[in-house]
Amino acid sequence: MKDPNGTSQLPLPSPFSGKAEVIKLPLRDRPSLALKNKVGKAHSKKPTSLWYAVYFPQLAELSESQQDEQLNVLAAPLENISDTVSFHPQALICEIRSSLKYFGGIEAIHNKLKGPLAEQLKQLALPEYFLYAACPTVTGSLLLARSGHNGLIYQQDNLRSALGKLSTDVLNLNKEQNRRLYNMGIRHLRDIWRLPTSDLYKRFGSDFINLLNRALNLAPEPTRNYVPPPAFSTTYDLPYEIDSLDRLLPVADEMLEQLSEFLQRRDLCTSHLLFSLKHEKRSSTVINMSLRQPSRSSEHLLMLLGTHFSNLTIPAPVIAAKIKVKKFDAFMTHSESLLSEDKSAKKQYSDNNLNQFMEQLKAKLGGHFINSIKTIAEHCPEYATQQMTYEKMEKIGKPYRVGQELKKIPISPRPLFLLEKPEQLVLRNGKLYHRKSIEIISGPERIETYWWSDADIRRDYYVALEQNGSRLWIYRERSGKKNWYLHGYFA
């Protein structure tokens, strides 16, 4: 590929892909064509769209963000029957006129939806019921669904009478407006229609009038369509069984190239993907690749995969390979610096490089072998340092931005190497021995802490020099047997 970082974006194939030709209509035919249409219209009305609303009253108790999330999940089954699905408070509405014939009537559509929706609701741990209605306007169908009538109105002519029967509760007005309507003696929508519009406008505002107009198809109803979340999964069936993973790399390369193109088209990148190898009569081997930084470069992914392969032993020959993306991220390209000596941009680039290196390290060694270290404000020497494994670092996010600990470091000398478990020293004839005899150079530094717990620490630390030239950090317990211990090396 020419573009290793995958920074360029490919255009999405437009619905009118291919040739965009200007079709010239013969001019003199046009008036007659329009005339013909007019004549035709008079006889048979052009079918208006039919909106099918699904209303979930049980969602009303949840927070708004939760509602959005759950509606997103519930919208997936609706995708199967219509290409225009829109979101409304606690409801989903889709256009079904165009697919009525295909599915064989509204009953068939409803039956087709019932199962999957119930299943989704079950997965979300919500009560398994929903209200539905269909009519020629979006708002109308929403109102009908809210009323719980499960009604169906095919013709626009019947819309007014059907909606008129509904109680004013379906309008979801606020308390004050409801009270006013009630005091005016209005119980049903048809009562509202009897009132003059201009006065209603004065008393209830434009939103209220708009809502009613939209329900009757007197005002346009713009809707925002649901866009399903991106999903990528591709499988490659190998023509013959492959024993060695090296020979699988070209196949993986091909698949990752596909993925990279998919991501570039949508301006996305991925930070978590699964690469599974299928075997005959065995469960498949799954390689879990989570990235430190989202990427879409097929070269980088291939290199990581290669590293994973080198660690992997497969139980049986591979018959198929599959890539599935678990997590998509928005693509963020690094900005080029205006001036060549702009440090931050350079650093970002090097961070980028480092992340790739660390991902590779993790792929080879496993996350728990790579550590970053940091200081902790703590008196007890062994607790003043902390090793953080790679996995932990990832969870915290930005681990290596600590900063303030500089203030908390002790003034007295600390060794670069600390023994994980202090080693007891031998005291013979008043002289200390490790490998050779030890002479104390400076000290003591008294450290007493944790007296409030069982692990009472009371020590006197000394800097010492061994006969062979080793610089040691030793301590003597101030309680119990008063033993001497070696705790570190001034390496």
Place this chain on the structure above:
Amino acid sequence: MKPYSESSAKAPEPLFNKAYSHADVGNQDNLADSPSIEELLNHNANLWRGCDMAGQGIHGRSTGYPQLDSILPGRGWPQKGLIEIISPQWGMGELQLLIPLMRSVIEQGHWILWISPPHLLYAPALVQVGISTDQVLVVNLETSCKDALWSMEKALQTNNCGLVLAWQTWLPGKVLRRLQLAAETGKTLGVLFKNRDSKYSQSKMRLQVKGFSPQTGSFNKAEVTIIKARGNFQPLTTQLELYRHHSQHTA
């Protein structure tokens, strides 16, 4: 002759060509003008002299210890490649030698990778000498030797790691050669710490650090011997005062 003296004053390269091509080289009148041999040798970039100690350019990174600089070829640590530091026991000051280098590496925004250090790397001590732990990465001691070497090679190859420190026992020449190549490609310095010296080791540079016993020297003192270095004829030894950088930083 005019053309000859001109070229000699300017640059060494054309001089070299002229020496063979020009017929007048041996002309007696010319000798008074000609530069001394020493000058010619020093200014000729095409000429490599076996002994770097002759002062042929300072191309190393200063170690921060003047005495050590003076006995190292290139007046400092090499920019890239592999160094072996041998200390019979840990705690001889083997890491102290590298502290100024580590600090400059961190300042440049590079990372330091520690591969299987024998003991716990103690963060407060690093902060004390002015090394930020933000750019320090440790590969555990439990890592298998093969994986450790693999990560060392990869780290040497990447540009982000300014310094790779590894604790290993004897390594075969083939492995050392590979690490050396990796270090050259990544322009990184790798340091191998060992307990024992082997004269068959193929590293470019071998150093030995020794501390003094309480009777013969003070706590701060250490003796560094350059056993082998490309550019040095014979082992050179010097005595250093360690922990100076320590006090500098805290003060």
